[in-house]
Amino acid sequence: MLDATRLRTPCLFDKIVSADEAATLITDGMNVGVSGFTPSGYPKKTTLALAKAIKAGKKCRINIWSGASVGPEIEETLAEVGGISGRMPYYAASNKTLSRQINTGSVTYIDQHLSHFAQQIDYGFYGDVDVAIVEAAAINADGSIVLGSGVGNTPMLVKHAKKIIVEVNTSIPLTLEGMHDIYICSKPPERTEIPIYHVGDRIGSPYVSCGLDRITCIVESDIVDHVRNLSAPDDTSKKIAANLVDFLEHEQRHGRLPQQMLPLQSGVGSIANAVLMGLAESKFEHLTMYSEILQDSVFKRLSKQMTLLRQI
Incomplete structure (x- = not known):
């Protein structure tokens, strides 16, 4: 259950909605950014609810933008109901339905270098980020977001999103707080070098900057990441x-x-x-x-x- 350790100012509790209600914010043709990097730190509840609504008759095909591949609760579940129109910058081929749809041309796929995608979002090359769905361990009193085990393109997606759905996942240990170092490069010609000269250097913030007024709603979650096991060394x-x-x-x-x-x-x-x-x-x-x-x-x-x- 969400409490003050996860939602760190009272007004955040007024933003809690069901996953089904959050999914109504996502409509046909939208560009939807999701948090995470590989199957770590990606949202689950909202996309599962969206897939359920599409299966029940909702007309909705969206473009999924991420940091890297994400879990089957996004890539496979939405693909199975025909809910994905486009995918960038990378997907997990283990999600067989999405892989098949990309190969047959029913889903548009741009195989982007992961390190290039965030700045191209920043430049507006692909259009608006209509909705960002972010999995979080907690939300601070100023609206900044405490991420879990994955970052990826989340800071840039949050920066540009018109609406932000935060899935606060109670299965994420709060001891992860402070691990991240969030830093967004300036646009040229103001861009400088990334000032990391030693492994231990910290140059940014432990949190994703957001703001209370920009968080549209909050969904409680407890679904753990669907990680892929590595084979033992042979x-x-x-x-x-x-x-x-x-x-x-x-x-x-x-x-x-x-x-x-x-x-x-x-x-x-x-x-x-x-x-x-x-x-x-x-x-x-x-x-x-x-x-x-x-x-x-x-x-x-x-x-x-x-x-x-x-x-x-």
Whole structure:
């Protein structure tokens, strides 16, 4: 149940509605932005309610904009009822109905580089953000939003949205608060370098700037993320990890790498997971790392050897 730990000023309680009521804000032809990055931190209740309404006869096909792929409560459920007209910038091929509709041309798909999409929204290249649906851990008294485990393009979607639906998910631990560093680049010609020079630098805010007056409604949720499990490292990926660790140690011995390892940047997937596990079994200590997504190995195996970590 939503309480003052999640909704941090009394007027927010007046904005609570059912998912069905929130879904009525979404109409045919809209551009709808959703929070999250991969199946982490994406909204669920409102899109499920919208799919139910479409199945019951509501005429509504929308364009879904996100940070990366999202979960089946958006991509698959809406595709199954013909509710998606367009998709950007990336989708999960595991959502088979959407994948089939994109390949047959019934859904327009633009395969955008994830790092380019937010600034193109900012420039207005694709039109308005009619509605943003944001999953949150909490909402502060000033209307700023405490996100959960994913950020993606959420800050830019919130910046431009005409209407904002916030799904406050009580399954998200409040201990995540403070983890994020939200920073939006200025538009050219005022744009400067992103002033991150060290893994531990913080340059923005822990919260997504919004404002109480811009939040249209709040939906309570407790649905957990539909995450995809990575396969366990096999013999091939373990050998790849061993070869990489051996290479790094070899370069150190020959003075081409410093004894204190330079910052790493990890990729995503089973092989990257195996490589990080290989590093966890190596002699390297006090590692620093940039990563797009945090995987099991970071928490289960590598955390004792890491000094600083920044998710980008």
